[in-house]
Amino acid sequence: MTCSERQGRKRLVKRVPLLVAIACVSIGTASAQARAARWSRFHDRQTGLSFRYPPDLRIRRRDPRKFNLPAVHSIVELVGDTRANPGTVVLRFLVKRGNTSSAEREKRREFLRSGCSTSSPMMIGGHEAVVCVSAASAAVRWSVEILQPRECTIVTLLGGADAAQALPPPHDGEFPLLSIIRTVRFVAASKLSKR
DSSP: OOHHHHHHHHHHHHHHHHHHHHHHHHHHHHHHHHHTOOEEEEEEEOEEEEEETTTTSSEEEGGGGTTTTTTEEEEEEEEEEEOOOEEEEEEEEEEEEEEOOOOHHHHHHHHHHHHSSSSEEEETEEEEEOOOOOOSOOOEEEEEEESSSEEEEEEOOOOOOOGGGSSSSBBSSSBBBHHTTTTEOOHHHHHHTTT
């Protein structure tokens, strides 16, 4: 083997880890996209709430009257299983009645600014939402407050052995909480059929 052949081989050996890393990132991105493509779609024709979720989670509807929430039109829960907590509520969506006016949205924004320990803006489906972090004596919790076109509160009820999954801000962990939240839309039934 000549000196130039040995140098060429050394350069190739040095590049192999970089090429492997690039391939792993590409495969990881492709597999994440493939997993998301297999997600199920939920759509509530009465409220227009629509979101995508992994097939290992299941939908459960709840009656707002049983929660004594007269302003809430619909409660939808995504239920999943962890080793410690089978049947846990991964995400709960509380959709309020009717569309909100700009004055109502501003009043709600002000309430969130003063009522949350910290709040930060987030865009969901082209609309402003607010991530509200509340610190109580027992725990720190978050909610995502969608302000338009309908007011909707999204919370997680993960806790106990799974409490680390519920730490703010909303993030992907054992369950892809943030990725699910980012798919939320309010879609009219006629528009959904065109997708």
